[in-house]
Amino acid sequence: MKKPFDEKTLPLDVRKQYKENRKVPCNILAYLEEHYHDEQMENMQLALFFSYIEIECATTVYVDEVGEVLKKARARLERFSESPQVVSFLRELEKLERLEKRRRNRLDKLLTMDFDSLDLSEKKDVAYELSDSKNTECKALAAQYFLKLYQETKNLHYFCNYASTLYRSGQKREAMEAYERIVELFKTEAYPNKGWVMMTIHADRMDFFKEERLAFRKHWESAKTDPYLKQVTCEFPGYLGYLTSFAEVSLQYGFFDICDELVTLLKKNKLPIPPKVKAYYGG
Template sequence: MKKYFEEKSLPVDVKKHYKGNKKLLSNVLDYLRDKYDFERIEDINFALFYSYIEIECATTIYVDDAGAAFQKVRCKIDKLPKTQSILSFIKELEKLERLELRRRKRLEKLMNLDFDSLELKEKKDVAYELSDSKDLTNKGVAARYFLKIYNETKDIHYFCNYASTLYKSGNKERAMEEYDEIIQLFKTEKYPDKGWVMGCIYADRMDYYKNDKKKFREIWDTAKADPYVREVPFAFPGYLGYVIEFTEISFNYGYFDICDELLDEIKNEKLPVPQNIKEHYGL
């Protein structure tokens, strides 16, 4: 979305926080929600900024959040004076709302089509589109489709997508079994993104065994010594994805020594720190 606000005119604390988190807008949104009541904001520039952050996060992190974000922003913006910037913002918002409506109708259609009759490229598009949804039923169907694509192509990439989507759909125990299968496949199969996949596997395993302290630490020790993971460049956004995930999981479940270790790496590489961790450590 275009920026209809002036950064220099934002509140000092918001401007500082935004400047330090442009690569991780979810941090900015967490800060805004914690410090400011959106409904009470009267400054047009600030309201446009807040609206921009809401929409950017909804449309880039989980598309299923977009509808609720649009409605929240619409209710606020409609109450503000109709300046040129507000009118331009509303015009773009209306386009996004129409796209969101079409997307939802398409998701409904994808859930009811004859998947097996599609061409391979169409099958891939459908599986990815459903997997982007937050809805667990959609993710479950996407996992099944990825497995079908793997069986058709024997491309290990789609088996990795299948296992990861299976975990996100809530079928975690089965996903753990499939992750074991991936690790065995990696011993004999060539695949260019083994480090990225292993990072995701370790993150999900840490989440799965969060209440088993011994197992959790065993997984972490294995993860940080994994040769595939160590080969992945420490740069945004590749390695950042699961380094941040390792950190958040460790923090959320009380493994603060592991979080400390990861946080040192994050700061050394000047990567964005999640908002809740920033506040806890006073960063």
């Protein structure tokens, strides 16, 4: 999508955010949501910018929120509907709305498809497409399809996908059991990406046990001493969303060594530091 706004006319603080976080639009969106509200948005360029950033995040990260985001953008820009600049942007929105409708229809079709009647290639496509959705119903079905693919092919890759997709579908306890099986299988079976899989397992275990102080610490230490993680190019916990939540939990439990490391990674990745953590570190 082309930039619909004139960058030079944006407020100075917003221009600074855009310059520093251009490649991380979710950071910009978090700033805008904290400092600006729709009812205060009399600046047309700011309204266009807000809508543009929100749509960028929705179409690249929060894909299941696209429809709602497009509605919000349209409502935000209604007061400026006489502007040619806004009219042009609304035309772009219409294209996105059509694409979103097709995507929704496609997901509805996948949810009712006769999976067992498909050939292997089609089964893979359906499982991955469903797993890409943030919708828990889609993910739960994708997990079952990955399990079927594993049973059909005996390819461990599909069992790993089954376990992680199961966790993201909300079936966390069942995923923990599947992770235990993967750890056992890794002792005897060759697999090219053990480091990435083990990083996911350790991170999900920390998330699962974040209400239990000692277990949370135990799984952090297990991850930091796991030789498989030395094969991975990125730093634990990998998933950026966990950086924020683990920083908050480690501060709450008084695990300041863990919190220090996570805050360093948050800064390195230009991610917002949670307010309580920021306050502890003095700003």
